[in-house]
Amino acid sequence: MSTLPAQPSAPSWPHCAYGADPATDPVGCRGVHVPGYTACLAHVSDADRDTYLAGLTPGVGIDHRGTPFTGDLLNRLLIALHDPAIRRPHLGEAVFRRAQFSSPADFGGAQFSGIARFDGVRFFGAVNFAGAQFSSAARFDSVRFSESAGFFWVQFSSRADFGGAQFFGEAGFLKTRFSGEAGFRGAQFSEAAVFDEAQFSSAAVFDGVRFSGDARFVGAQFLVTSWWGPVVCAGVLDLSGAVFGAPVTLEIAAREVRCARTRWESTATVRVRHASVDLGYAVLALPVAVAAHPAPFTTTAGGVVAEDLLAGPATVRLASVEVVDAALLVLSDTDLSDCLFSGAFHLDQIRLEGRMLFASPPTGWRRQGLRPVRWTRRRTLAEEHHWRAQAAGQPAPPAGQAPSPRRWRTGAHHPDPAHTPDPADVAALYRQLRKAFEDGKNEPGAADFYYGECEMRRHDHNGSPTTERLLLWAYWLLSGYGLRATRALGWLVTTMLVTIVLLMGFGLPVSSPKQEATGTVPPGGGKVTFTIDKQAPKNPAVNRFTSQRFDKALNITLNSVVFRSSGQDLTTAGTYIEMTSRLLEPALIASPSQSRPATRARCAVRRAWSGAADAGPGSRVRCRSSPVAGTGSAPPMAAAVRAACSCRGVWAWEASAGGRSGRGSGR
Structure with missing residues (x-):
């Protein structure tokens, strides 16, 4: 049987040394001796191999460290360990440390009743552990999977360690059950990784894990995990439908994070970098915070997690909080430009902290x-x-084109x-x-x-x-709804100019009307009665637009802005022009000053008169405001609401009656 490329150093166990060459490979085959022989299972004689395999019984422990396996040799070994009672291969303690599998390795349905050691193994073909059961610890640390690795429906009853493992093909852990700690510290996944509906009954350690493709945890259950990550994912990290049963902190650097319909049974802090996060339809039982992390994450060992798989700024974008109880949601330093809020509950109670970015109207x-x-x-x-x-x-x-x-x-x-x-x-x-x-x-x-x-x-x-x-x-x-002062001031200036022009053209008389006194002296002398008349103001026939008339019109217009009468003699048309100006122009001044009228009215109704209403009849109430101020007895509630709504700017109330007193202030 052919050997695979040698490892650089001699193993610590008695090894086969088949094919050793002082010039090229002084160690030779690293396979451990088969019990009773001086060669490994791959290099013993056919007769000795048959004898060894015939002597194996289901549940017996085996040791094949460093042994090079072909697909046929592995099949013969598993057939020898087949248990008719459970209809599957049954291994006791199984040691395959640093073994090499040159062909697809099929451990599907195998039962490992003892410790299973695959640490340092090299799988050069596809691997299948579907339906396998590990009753004791399973060690797959530093394993190299060159092609796909299938751990579907596997049950790990004790600790499962995949620390430092390298998955160069697709990795599948669909519906896998981890009863003990699941350790993936430092593992690398070059293709898609599927953990759909996996159950982690103990700690799930994903410290420093790197996903070069997509990572799916759809429907996975993390029952007691308190810290998850940091992980780096170049694709989509999908936690949709996952369940987190304990207070947890997640640290994720990814292109996209999906938490649609994720269930958070306790408090959670999700620290994210680079990603677009979808929280649509998530179920929150206690407060959950989503925050952008300002610097690259660090592992528990203190090393900085490399983010070379991700390009661009580390900005965190929130895609959706649809149908989420926002009263339990805290967002910090996130980009909400494309976030959908439709259907969210208690959206008025959401907490937005830090620098929050929203979309802007079209530019230009x-x-x-x-x-x-x-x-x-x-x-x-x-x-x-x-x-x-x-x-x-x-x-x-077009698809793929930025808006x-x-x-x-x-x-x-x-x-x-x-x-x-x-x-x-x-x-x-x-x-x-x-x-x-x-x-x-x-x-x-x-x-x-x-x-x-x-x-x-x-x-x-x-x-x-x-x-x-x-x-x-x-x-x-x-x-601009009282929020655009320049627009209101522009209309004010325009209105004043129109008023000035109208006054110069139709409102100012040619001259101030003169009074005339007329009377009749009785023929026999005595008391004379005079009748004083005033001429009606008349517009000039010519020269209506002169500097002198402009000065008068400007004076009248400026007075009308502050509700004052100019005292000038005006024509009938001028009187109506002045009245209209005194009505419109102060309103244009007031509109930008009330930048949040609805806010102020509600605040006044809700807070300013709450203490006054409780004080009762006869209480003394003072309301300070700008420009309104007054003092008087506490009015009925309806009047109090109206009074509160009329107060602008800063208000304050003081009330005392029957030994009760109160004080409040606000905006």
């Missing part, structure tokens, strides 16, 4: 009719992108309207996330989401009444 200018326009810069949700792309009839980009920043992003089901959220759905998402930003003291973020909510309500033709949408159109046009 576009033409709407004859005028150039551009989208307002703000944070937007992926659902709004999908709806706008679908509503505009925008085509999806253009000058267009809205299309969804996975584009352009199907049945799978695209409508404006009412998106408005609800904006409303709930706005609340989450407010609770996190992120006022700029809350303002952007208030803007997005109003945008969706403005475009909602089914849920929003026509009058409400018209008001929203006006609110958007004049001040």
Whole structure:
């Protein structure tokens, strides 16, 4: 029988030395002696081999360290150990350390009742352990699998060690049961690795594992694992449907991580690098945190985990939290540009910490009719992108091509309207996330989401009444829902200029009207009665637009901005122009100052008057605000709500009655 390439050093056991050559291979065959012979099982004579195999009984221990096996030799050995009672090969303690299998090795269904040692073995063909049972420890550390390795339905009743193993073909652990510790520390998988529905009843050690292809743990159960990783995966790490039964920390650097329908029975911290994470339909029993890790992971031995399998920045992108109880979810330093929030529960209670990135509207200018326009810069949700792309009839980009920043992003089901959220759905998402930003003291973020909510309500033709949408159109046009100060100030300047022009043309008289007194002296003398009349103001026939008239018109307009009467004599048209100016222009000043009107009103209703309502009748309440301030008795609840809504800026209340007192402040 032929031998395989020699290993560099002589083994510690009595070895065969078949084929030794002082010049090229002084050691020769490393196979351990067959008991009673001076050669290994591969190199004893045929008669001696037959005698040895005939003497084997099911369940006996065997030692074939360093022995080179062919497929035929392995089959003969397993046939000799076949147990008719269980209809499978039955091995006791099986030692195959540093053995070499040149052909496919089939241990399918074998039962190992003693320690199974395959450490350092080289499998040059496919390996099959499907259905095997290991009653004691199984050691596969530093094994080299050149082709596929199948461990389907295997039962490891004790510790299973695959530390440092190299899988150059596909590795399958489908429905494998690990009753003891499963150690894969430092293992390398060059092709796909499948652990679907595997059960880890004890610790699952994946410290420093590298997956060059996809890694599937669909439906796997990690019952007591407290630390998983760090692992590096160049493809998709799929934990969909997996169950984590104990508090666990996961450290993953991958291109994509799928946790769809994953069940977290306890607290969990998922630290990720490079990956797009999908949490859609996950079941959270206790808080779960997903955070971007700022630096490469380190193993328990202190070594830095290489990330050469992954290219690009280490940014973590969240793909979906659909139908997730967001009250138990914490996100930190993640990119939410493409994240889907539809169907999430308690979205207003989600915790967003660190630097959170959201999608932006399309960049650059576009033409709407004859005028150039551009989208307002703000944070937007992926659902709004999908709806706008679908509503505009925008085509999806070619497969594999990145979306253009000058267009809205299309969804996975584009352009199907049945799978695209409508404006009412998106408005609800904006409303709930706005609340989450407010609770996190992120006022700029809350303002952007208030803007997005109003945008969706403005475009909602089914849920929003026509009058409400018209008001929203006006609110958007004049001040960007109270969030775009430059737009409101631009309208203010425009209104003032129009007022000035109208006053100069129609409102200012040619001169101040003069009073005339007329009276009649009685013929016999006595008291004279005078009637004083004032001439009606008249517009000049010419020279209406002069510097003097401009100065007067400007003075009247500036006074109207602060609700003051100019005291000037005006024509009838000028009087109405001034009244209109005094109504519109202060409103344009006030609109940008109320950057979050809904937020402030709700905060006032919820907090400002809660203590005042409890204080009871006759209590003294003071509400400080800017520009409104007042003092008085505590009003009924409805009046209190109205009063609270009218307060802007900083408020404070003090109440005392019957020995009770309270104090509060806020925005």
